[in-house]
Amino acid sequence: MKIKLLLxxxxxxxxxxxxxxxxxxxxxxETGNPKEEPKEEEVQEEISEFYLGAxxxxxxxxxxxxxxxxxxxxxxxxxxxxxKDAGANIVRIRLWHxxxxxxxxxxxxxxxxxxxxxAEGMKVLLDFHxxxxxxxxxxxxxxxxxxxxxxxxxxxxxxxxxxxxxTLTDLITENLAPDIVQVGNEINAMILQEGELExxxxxxxxxxxxxxxxxxVRDASSIIEIMLHIAQPENATWWFEQATAAGVTDYDWIxxxxxxxxxxxxxxxxxxxxxxxxSTYDKRLMVVETAYIFTTENADAANNVLGNDSLVQxxxxxxxxxxxxxxxxxxxxxxxxxEGLIYWxxxxxxxxxxxxxxxxxxxxxxxLFDHDNKVTMGMDFYDASNN
Numbered sequence: 001m002k003i004k005l006l007l008x009x010x011x012x013x014x015x016x017x018x019x020x021x022x023x024x025x026x027x028x029x030e031t032g033n034p035k036e037e038p039k040e041e042e043v044q045e046e047i048s049e050f051y052l053g054a055x056x057x058x059x060x061x062x063x064x065x066x067x068x069x070x071x072x073x074x075x076x077x078x079x080x081x082x083x084k085d086a087g088a089n090i091v092r093i094r095l096w097h098x099x100x101x102x103x104x105x106x107x108x109x110x111x112x113x114x115x116x117x118x119a120e121g122m123k124v125l126l127d128f129h130x131x132x133x134x135x136x137x138x139x140x141x142x143x144x145x146x147x148x149x150x151x152x153x154x155x156x157x158x159x160x161x162x163x164x165x166x167t168l169t170d171l172i173t174e175n176l177a178p179d180i181v182q183v184g185n186e187i188n189a190m191i192l193q194e195g196e197l198e199x200x201x202x203x204x205x206x207x208x209x210x211x212x213x214x215x216x217v218r219d220a221s222s223i224i225e226i227m228l229h230i231a232q233p234e235n236a237t238w239w240f241e242q243a244t245a246a247g248v249t250d251y252d253w254i255x256x257x258x259x260x261x262x263x264x265x266x267x268x269x270x271x272x273x274x275x276x277x278x279s280t281y282d283k284r285l286m287v288v289e290t291a292y293i294f295t296t297e298n299a300d301a302a303n304n305v306l307g308n309d310s311l312v313q314x315x316x317x318x319x320x321x322x323x324x325x326x327x328x329x330x331x332x333x334x335x336x337x338x339e340g341l342i343y344w345x346x347x348x349x350x351x352x353x354x355x356x357x358x359x360x361x362x363x364x365x366x367x368l369f370d371h372d373n374k375v376t377m378g379m380d381f382y383d384a385s386n387n
Contacts (some may be wrong), residue, residue, distance in 0.1 A: 051340025053090035087382030164216035229255035273334030286340035299361025
């Protein structure tokens, strides 16, 4: 793939939107005849522990491509089990609307991933991208099936509501209900656009659509929590101020992507940014995307997104450096009052399969597995006793 496009996509997928990145009320069902709502699982006690998680959206595909994962003792093992045994307690899974270019991250694949997470006793964060492909600060491409309604805010809101509600009730029926739902992925820009992003945000349109997605989650379940996800802490400051002024207030979590290479916020200042967001909006907060390289070497023909420019002073491109960065970020989140840290695509290892741009993985130097697919020292950040 072309480097420029890859970097753009990863601001998408992995964040960005900063100037340094290449790439961001309950009620009855409103439309149609009311559907009989499936029985929900019993309400569980709110957990008090810090969320430590992994976005494992790529795992099914990697295994189909021949990847085998090894634990610290070099035993081949189910990657979900590896993360659970390491101390992870939540799995994040992305969902695309109708990705005709791949069979992964569509609803059938997502159901398999959720089942695997639940089988290990881990919580699930479901990430609605509201797109047929990667959505992020540089790209919020409307699903092709909705394109004819792109200028009709009310119709778009109803389409997003129906899709969100139907997806969640389907999952609930199959005992696959997520614990938290992201209404959009890295929604720094206005959602459901076509091509080049429109700025500034039209908050009349954006708020109406987002609130329909929020309402769909509330109508589908009284216990699923709602997250709004913004790339880079500095962008959350202005975004949530504007969203609140526009009437987007009924959510439970602020989700952040934090990649130092694309953020204006230094690692030592993350706690302060989190503290300000929490005190201003009185919401729970989690960093749902981050990563750090354990090597600068590339395992395949796919150029890696993160290189030397992504390094933070004091943390080298080694397994020790990767672990040190993660422990430091975890500490910053806790000090600021945040409640979780999720690693983005720690299992996207190199295989013989192709991405949209090249053969292999564009993230193989930033996974929590080395180039022999054995866990790195970075995996130890899930262990609460290691720092």
